[in-house]
Amino acid sequence: MIEIENLTKRFGAVQALQGVSFDVPAGHIVGFLGPNGAGKSTCLRILAGLVHADAGTATVAGHPYRDLPHAGATLGVLLGTESFHPGRTGLETLRLSALAQGLSGDRVAQVLDEVGLTTAEARRRVGQYSLGMRQRLGIARALLADPSALVLDEPTNGLDPQGQRWLAELLRSRAQRGCAVLLSSHQLHDVSRLAQTVVMIGDGQVLATSAVADVPDLEEQYFRLTSGADRAPNNPQQPTPTTGAVR
Ligand SMILES: Nc1ncnc2c1ncn2[C@@H]1O[C@H](COP(=O)(O)OP(=O)(O)OP(=O)(O)O)[C@@H](O)[C@H]1O
Ligand SMILES: [Mg+2]
16 A cells, blocks of 8 residues: 655755665554654655655555545645644644545544544644644544545654553554554554554664564564664764763
């Protein structure tokens, strides 16, 4: 459903992605893991048509995002929560998005209910929302057109434990209904319980693609594979850590 092939992207001196390839089949949850600056968001932004790749392809249901006939119904996207207009209410934000996609107002009420935002909360301005409320609003917007694939960049940021459990259940049930879910996260434990496959990247390259069932200790594998990757040799401004400096 989601196919990333040989994706390459450079920002000036920084090689953000170098030949990244992996798939997310329908009904699968794939966890996308890697240290800060590894290239996860860049990859997801290319998939959502927000950044142009230098080389390679990123397609959903066989098409690049910008060529999808019904983009919102094919790929639901949550890439951070900064893009919301702070002066609009949550309700207005979703209504505008529904209008732009030709969806009925009923869908707005349904997704608000699905993400657990109350009517009173939906009538408040987004600028007054907590981080967790903004995440819920972002997830509601991603779900509006009932998409067949979902891309979520660190959606558990700011969610309380109930919210994290709720999101895990929501993603599980979507996947059971055939949705392909690509989820970037730093929560290794949550990902190991939720995803069938994990893709680990470091310095813009895939370090491993593993079936979760084949990885007895995801944390151990993560640290083993990414040790050194967080030094980001493609970023000359970052000093190389001295061995033994941190205890
Ligand atoms: N618009 C941009 N201009 C210049 N450099 C960029 C831009 N976007 C990303 N980068 C660089 O590309 C690299 C990959 O960044 P990216 O945001 O994809 O990492 P990430 O894996 O999402 O990290 P995090 O876990 O911190 O969210 C980093 O070195 C980053 O500084
Ligand atoms: Mg990121």
